[in-house]
Amino acid sequence: MNISRRDLLKFAGISAAAAAVTGCTAATGATGTASGAQSAAGKMLGKHQVVIIGGGWGGLTVAKELKKIDPKFDIAIIEKNDSFMSCPLSNSNLGGIEGFNLNTLTHDYSQAIEKHGYGMLTAVVTGIDRAAKVVHTSKGGVGYDILVLAPGIDYNYKGQFPTWSDAKIAKARRVAPGALIPGGEHVALDRMVKQMEDGDVVITVPAGKYRCPPAPFERASMIANHMQKEGLSGKVIILNETAEIAKGAAFKEAWAEINKGQVVHESNCKISDVDFDKQEITYVQTVYKDKDDVEGTKTTKTIKYGVFNFIPHNMSNPVIEMSGVETTKDGFKKVKMASSPEKPVSFQTASDKNVYAVGDVVGHGIPPSGQSAIWSGKECAKEIAHVLHGKSYSVASALPYKSANVCYSMVGSNPEESIMVNHEFMVSGPVIGSKGSVPKDEKTGKFRTTGLAKANRDWYKGAMRDLFS
Numbered sequence: 001m002n003i004s005r006r007d008l009l010k011f012a013g014i015s016a017a018a019a020a021v022t023g024c025t026a027a028t029g030a031t032g033t034a035s036g037a038q039s040a041a042g043k044m045l046g047k048h049q050v051v052i053i054g055g056g057w058g059g060l061t062v063a064k065e066l067k068k069i070d071p072k073f074d075i076a077i078i079e080k081n082d083s084f085m086s087c088p089l090s091n092s093n094l095g096g097i098e099g100f101n102l103n104t105l106t107h108d109y110s111q112a113i114e115k116h117g118y119g120m121l122t123a124v125v126t127g128i129d130r131a132a133k134v135v136h137t138s139k140g141g142v143g144y145d146i147l148v149l150a151p152g153i154d155y156n157y158k159g160q161f162p163t164w165s166d167a168k169i170a171k172a173r174r175v176a177p178g179a180l181i182p183g184g185e186h187v188a189l190d191r192m193v194k195q196m197e198d199g200d201v202v203i204t205v206p207a208g209k210y211r212c213p214p215a216p217f218e219r220a221s222m223i224a225n226h227m228q229k230e231g232l233s234g235k236v237i238i239l240n241e242t243a244e245i246a247k248g249a250a251f252k253e254a255w256a257e258i259n260k261g262q263v264v265h266e267s268n269c270k271i272s273d274v275d276f277d278k279q280e281i282t283y284v285q286t287v288y289k290d291k292d293d294v295e296g297t298k299t300t301k302t303i304k305y306g307v308f309n310f311i312p313h314n315m316s317n318p319v320i321e322m323s324g325v326e327t328t329k330d331g332f333k334k335v336k337m338a339s340s341p342e343k344p345v346s347f348q349t350a351s352d353k354n355v356y357a358v359g360d361v362v363g364h365g366i367p368p369s370g371q372s373a374i375w376s377g378k379e380c381a382k383e384i385a386h387v388l389h390g391k392s393y394s395v396a397s398a399l400p401y402k403s404a405n406v407c408y409s410m411v412g413s414n415p416e417e418s419i420m421v422n423h424e425f426m427v428s429g430p431v432i433g434s435k436g437s438v439p440k441d442e443k444t445g446k447f448r449t450t451g452l453a454k455a456n457r458d459w460y461k462g463a464m465r466d467l468f469s
């Protein structure tokens with residue numbers, strides 16, 4: 001694959017300028033990779049002080065903050081997509097909230113590069129050689145002094161449905177997109193929702209750690225709002241693998257009062273199979289008499305759907321496995337973070353002092369959200385900047401931190417209303433822990449308010465302004 005002229009300008013231009021300041025030189029010659037794939041044509045593109053894999057919420061924040069701290073730092077992001085698409089507020093687009101559409105969710109990286117002065121290579125990471133300190137990509141190898149892993153999540157269809165063929169999984173991705181990963185899946189779900197006729201919409205909620213726990217429930221609210229506006233008959237059925245609902249009391253209040261029975265939440269539903277041609281889902285629902293019961297009554301059920309937002313089990317993006325850093329043993333494979341008496345909590349990985357991680361992949365006890373990625377990205381940048389300046393910084397010095405994660409969910413469109421959760425972060429053993437609270441409006445006694453809907457819009461605008469313009 002050839003490197004486009006634009007890639008070269010972005011990447012080599014910044015490299016050359018930074019190399020002059022920092023003494024980084026362009027490496028030549030190919031290196032093998034410890035983890036499989038070798039760089040395209042075996043060539044090296046250059047070397048940078050800090051290389052960040054992933055131009056999403058976490059990666060862009062680390063890059064921006066590092067350049068803010070010291071404009072002389074030589075920073076390069078490797079990102080596979082040529083534009084940024086926001087998952088936050090994508091449900092508002094589905095709900096027809098004024099001012100939100102696929103355009104307002106999409107941002108061009110050129111603007112961010114011009115504003116902040118880091119480099120960006122548009123390429124797919126295919127391997128990481130930690131011994132040689134080289135990231136292999138579809139366009140060539142990139143050397144680093146410090147590497148930041150910010151690749152976000154992937155879906156674990158294979159782990160959840162070991163007997164499904166690759167063709168069936170590909171079909172699931174196409175006709176029942178999860179829409180938790182930025183890009184084409186959001187475009188596909190948008191088309192399906194906007195073109196739907198009467199019939200039921202089914203949304204699955206996976207067990208285990210998954211991106212943005214309130215997102216499937218907000219999506220149910222927003223799709224129900226769309227159906228109400230368009231006069232479509234049918235229900236939004238949530239098949240939840242557990243009984244957990246993030247911001248549960250607040251969503252239930254909104255479903256009862258705004259959607260009036262149109263949103264149906266079913267707990268403890270394990271999907272056993274899907275017939276994508278007949279548009280039928282078979283699942284086993286377990287009903288427990290008492291919430292502390294271990295054994296429940298199991299019933300197998302089959303339902304038909306018009307639109308299916310099939311959110312499978314989540315896991316760390318395969319870039320984490322490519323890096324070979326230690327992860328937790330659960331299905332998600334969270335990155336194990338470093339901990340020492342001097343730095344009890346950190347965004348450095350436990351396996352390699354030159355490799356850091358931010359965003360949804362971290363092994364901290366904090367919610368996988370865009371706002372957590374922003375907070376983490378700022379702290380990670382401080383840690384790296386101190387190392388590059390020969391100093392020491394402990395993230396524990398910033399903790400406890402009130403409102404480290406503030407996450408809104410749009411629940412109504414007429415009037416526009418949101419609910420929110422507020423998380424405080426603190427040191428919790430070797431990791432960063434969190435404690436959340438969902439506030440109620442004192443005057444109305446309701447969780448949802450028009451003020452929170454405005455705050456939701458303002459939060460998104462502020463975040464995008466910070467990252468891009």
Ligand SMILES: Cc1cc2nc3c(=O)[nH]c(=O)nc-3n(C[C@H](O)[C@H](O)[C@H](O)COP(=O)(O)OP(=O)(O)OC[C@H]3O[C@@H](n4cnc5c(N)ncnc54)[C@H](O)[C@@H]3O)c2cc1C
Nearest residue numbers: 054056057058080087088125151152180359360369370371
């Ligand atoms: C519907 C929905 C609503 C949400 N609402 C909110 C909200 O209201 N508030 C909030 O705080 N959070 C929200 N979130 C969560 C938020 O989107 C994520 O937590 C956040 O995106 C995580 O940031 P990240 O940097 O870890 O990953 P991402 O933002 O996904 O970035 C990862 C980047 O890595 C790139 N990448 C992956 N693999 C490779 C590779 N091999 N080579 C090169 N590049 C690669 C990807 O293309 C991507 O750009 C929502 C999520 C969803 C799905």
